[in-house]
Amino acid sequence: MKVANYRSLLLGCGPRATEHADVYRDIPNMEMVACCDLIEERREEFRETYGIPEGYEDYETALAKVQPDVVHAVTQPARRAWEVECAADAGVKAIVVEKPMAVMPSEIVALDEIQQRTGIEIIVNCQRRYFPPFQDGTIGEIVREKLGDVYFVRASAKGNSMSMGPHMMDLLMLFLDEAQPESVWAMGYDIVDEDYQAWHRSPERLLAEYWFPNDLRVIFDCDADCLGTPGEESFWMHQHYDFLGSKGRLYLTQNKGYWYQTEGMAEPVHGESSWDVFGWGGQRDFTAAVADALDGIRPHLNRFEVGKAVFNALIGAQQSIYEGCRIHYPHTFTDEQWTQLREQMKTDMAARDDSR
Numbered sequence: 001m002k003v004a005n006y007r008s009l010l011l012g013c014g015p016r017a018t019e020h021a022d023v024y025r026d027i028p029n030m031e032m033v034a035c036c037d038l039i040e041e042r043r044e045e046f047r048e049t050y051g052i053p054e055g056y057e058d059y060e061t062a063l064a065k066v067q068p069d070v071v072h073a074v075t076q077p078a079r080r081a082w083e084v085e086c087a088a089d090a091g092v093k094a095i096v097v098e099k100p101m102a103v104m105p106s107e108i109v110a111l112d113e114i115q116q117r118t119g120i121e122i123i124v125n126c127q128r129r130y131f132p133p134f135q136d137g138t139i140g141e142i143v144r145e146k147l148g149d150v151y152f153v154r155a156s157a158k159g160n161s162m163s164m165g166p167h168m169m170d171l172l173m174l175f176l177d178e179a180q181p182e183s184v185w186a187m188g189y190d191i192v193d194e195d196y197q198a199w200h201r202s203p204e205r206l207l208a209e210y211w212f213p214n215d216l217r218v219i220f221d222c223d224a225d226c227l228g229t230p231g232e233e234s235f236w237m238h239q240h241y242d243f244l245g246s247k248g249r250l251y252l253t254q255n256k257g258y259w260y261q262t263e264g265m266a267e268p269v270h271g272e273s274s275w276d277v278f279g280w281g282g283q284r285d286f287t288a289a290v291a292d293a294l295d296g297i298r299p300h301l302n303r304f305e306v307g308k309a310v311f312n313a314l315i316g317a318q319q320s321i322y323e324g325c326r327i328h329y330p331h332t333f334t335d336e337q338w339t340q341l342r343e344q345m346k347t348d349m350a351a352r353d354d355s356r
């Protein structure tokens with residue numbers, strides 16, 4: 001039996017949670033000691049599969065009984081502030097929250113307030129930062145040091161801006177050395193209030209132009225009809241970037257590798273980037289890094305400020321759609337405007353359907 005420094009509780013035993021739990025077998029100083037789900041069958045099956053000692057139906061009871069150091073909130077993004085505040089009140093040191101960390105403007109403000117008041121580490125599960133070519137700086141180094149002045153990026157994903165958008169903006173910021181956009185102009189339409197999309201509430205079709213420092217333009221496309229990665233079927237497998245610089249170009253996909261070529265290179269250099277190769281290890285390294293952050297070894301790559309910057313960049317695009325013009329950061333989008341935008345999109349959608 002391993003003697004772990006950090007005892008973890010997992011909230012939400014759905015499909016995504018399997019990846020959170022499975023990597024614990026490879027992390028010596030962390031142990032998953034309990035899981036919690038409202039659905040008994042899910043919870044018990046999960047407990048058995050991963051050999052988790054305790055199972056609970058109620059989150060607050062679980063926190064009180066288990067007194068974990070770490071919580072993984074692997075739920076739909078409905079009550080993030082509540083999940084984090086309960087954890088902080090129970091003395092939890094770090095909470096890993098699945099993406100998206102928030103969907104409405106006020107939610108990020110609430111999380112910020114809780115984080116500052118209680119000191120709990122809030123870490124957003126954009127684990128791709130821990131895929132080796134991204135974590136060790138290979139891609140960032142190519143972008144920053146080999147392409148010359150990077151003046152244009154095209155980034156596209158087939159999930160909406162709250163489902164795949166957080167991953168895509170997160171990696172973009174990592175590659176740009178945590179640069180944040182100065183302004184954005186966006187258009188978008190269609191709201192779907194069912195199933196997965198009802199939780200990941202964002203225009204289903206969003207095309208944004210971001211202005212980053214040093215005259216860098218980014219065309220950012222989150223749309224089921226966007227240019228995807230050839231040969232990929234699931235919507236979450238589509239994510240790719242094209243970086244153009246004064247001295248070269250980098251093309252990166254989630255699953256079909258990357259290549260770059262700069263002045264003076266006769267042939268492009270190719271590298272691996274796939275989910276199949278890096279997904280499991282990336283989640284393990286992401287999780288192990290939570291313990292490292294708590295031990296003061298190094299800050300987590302997905303710490304709260306990073307997730308907050310990603311969210312603010314994404315929600316600013318929705319403000320631009322709402323206002324019909326380019327907006328400058330910091331955004332001033334409110335929950336009321338967010339709701340009006342949604343209602344308007346639903347009305348527009350219904351009108352289009354009626355006229356067909």
Ligand SMILES: NC(=O)c1ccc[n+]([C@@H]2O[C@H](COP(=O)([O-])OP(=O)(O)OC[C@H]3O[C@@H](n4cnc5c(N)ncnc54)[C@H](O)[C@@H]3O)[C@@H](O)[C@H]2O)c1
Nearest residue numbers: 012013014015016017036037038039074075076077098099
């Ligand atoms: N990072 C990634 O690569 C990645 C990949 C897939 C999904 N996700 C994200 O993971 C999240 C979860 O996805 P999923 O498909 O596993 O969701 P899901 O809805 O299938 O599972 C969530 C589970 O949480 C339980 N739950 C919710 N609130 C609870 C509460 N208060 N108390 C106890 N149990 C509660 C539900 O009963 C459910 O079983 C989503 O936000 C999704 O965007 C991330």
